[in-house]
Amino acid sequence: MLRYLLKRSAFMVVTVLAVCAMTFGLMNIIPGGTAELILKHTFLELEEIPTDEQIAEISSRYNLHDPLYIQFSRWMGNALHGDLGTSYILKRPVTYLILLRLPATMMLALAAMSIAVLIGVPLGVLCALKENKLADYILRIATLIGVSMPGFWLALLLILVFSVTLKLFPVAGYGNISYLVLPAVALSAHTTAITLRMVRTGMLEVMNQPYIVFAMSKGLPTRYIVTKHAMRNALLPVITVLGLHLGHMLGGAVVIETIFAWPGVGSLLVNSIMARDVPVVQGCVLTIVGVFVIINLLVDLLYTYIDPRIKYV
């Protein structure tokens, strides 16, 4: 087990490094020079053409003349010392900016994930037990809608119904728990639907296994069979998918964050990409990838708990 953990950790470091290097490269490949975009987002109007002197001044201020590999290794070296640099645009330490945003992102992702699990898993089981009955049909149609409906549209519908019409929740913003409800529901819809579908499929498969038939014929209560025998086996693939989705929620909730004016890492990342604020982009990517690989590791470790037959060597 220890060997496995060491091996995995090594892979994690390589993954994070590779992603950071790729991001750095991509940031310099996409159209629009870095110095020029920094100028446009700090000093000039968006559509104004900067002069050559202005570009030269910014380039030397942020060492943008150096070859890319030197720029990258300088960033990497500082990052290893825990210094992620200072934002070109906001002139604040990147760590400070990310730590401001991370709690909001975590809160939103965990709330959305809780909704997905608490609703998706039980309803998935229900669907499987009532296969081809009315409840199953209704829920299957609902999941189809949940999977197909774009997040931003659902978000706007939720605002319209629960905020503007029923006046239950604030439209947008960040504050007490009432601000969390709508964005969490909007963010969770897709994951909830997928979870429900996967649990249903898994349960149907497992419920036809001989050991379940045996348990039934033994006269065990259905409830006991479902929770102790069937669900444990049906949930394995679901956990893998949920792990991936949690990763996405932590980094990719940009649209939801924008609509609900939620101060998360996703919107910080997108704004920084637009302004070519490279240190902030690198910091955000590092954080998101870091969290992502850690979640993946935790998911794999969770397997051994749920299914003791799985052993890592």
Next chain:
Amino acid sequence: MKNMYVAMLALILANMLFFCPAASIDSEKTLNAASMWDIPDVDPILRGDAWAEKTLVTETLVTSNQDYELLPQLATTWRQLDDKTWEFKLRDDVFFHDNSKLTADDVKFTLERGAELDAAIAGYLQLDRIDVIDSNTIRILTKNPNAMLPASLHSPSLGVISRNSVDKDGKFIKPIGTGPFKFESFDAQTHVLTVSKNDNWWGGDIAIDRIITTPMTDPNARASAIEKGDVDFTVDIPYNEVERIDSIDSLSAKIFDTPYLYRLDLNTGHEPLNNIDIRHALSYAVNRDDIVEYVLFGVGSPSSVPFSSSMPWANNSVRHYDYDIETAKELLADAGWIDTDGDGTLDKEGKPLELSLLTYPTRPGLVPVAEALVGEFKEIGIKADLEVLEWGAITDKRKDGDWDMVLFATNCALIPDPQYYLQRSYGTGGSYNYVSYSNPDVDELLTESMETEDLQTRYNLLKEVQSITQEDSINIIVAHYGIAVAAKDSVKGFEFDPTAHDYKLNPEMDIEE
């Protein structure tokens, strides 16, 4: 499992109780505003308009009215000593929010800081040095003759702040201004900015006690927030929502024209756009009235000239290009473009008349307007290929000369002086001169205007520039950009300032229940 659901239900109910609407118990007048821009931090260098316009914490030396005339604010008078020296007298009854007196040293500090940290400001001011003559008098010396210096001082980034706004090491602490509102708090996480009434404002007593500005960058979210009543005031709601929001009983949504333009730049270095007749044909083919009415939902106003007729420097006798499809077709036919193969697209010497049209999605009106233009050019037999790119990608294509037409938005009176727009757009090497247009007559008039002190003489010189550039048609003005301001009816006294960035609040505003 059952227990878990009971617990969840209890949690939800508890929340419902917890967030019953926060009724304001005190009689304080608070204005809740949703801003379309994120305010990233408290330093006015980052977003000067957040302080000088959206919250009235800072004030500039010079201000302007709705007719684009310059008016004194913190400065009482100004005059030109020679062509590179301007002298400004300051009010002597103005105190900062920390009760220190406004002095010439603070003004010097603000202007020098602006010129050092902001490249655009440095370009406007052309600063050589600033001399403090006495506590109420400063002299600004410029590197080149700069007749638009007073107008440049209207820039919100030059809202005057006290030297105490920064610490000993020059690190910014908080903006200490002179305006009717003073800085109270800024939430670094949510970027919510709160300012409160300055009881000692030199301009007198004001009615509103507090302004809370929340950034909401999504236009739909702003519309919902004003509809539900979460905020009292917001701007730039989606164009198609303006009429509906306005029809709601307790709300009003008004459309104002801004000095922003929808402008289509033509690459005069390319065949066939190097031919002035083709450029004129394109301009005649644009049905500006229909575009504003059906594409922009009436938010904006049709125009083929950059300056609106209400601007004192506008030359209203320049050539206008009113929609005239016959003239457009004639011009093209005279230039030898005829549809010989009957495919709907004109051709000449076997080559079809195809032009690329680039735009970017950052501003909501651009892509729909570009789509409408494609349809209108098709009417006269020109095939325009629309490509929607990020602005950075357009800049790259522009550098390579790989473009025919670019639709974008630009402000023609960000500084209330015609030189600002004309110099940048038509002067050789100007920062909005995308086509490398260079006309010696224009350059000469622009230089002469920069060296002239008398405003009327300058306006006359610049009116001449307008008639030349309007004739040359290196770009096509499609419409003036509009902005919708939505507010509760209880918000009284708002007046639209066209020289502001999107909008500026005014101290006369009040909230009546």
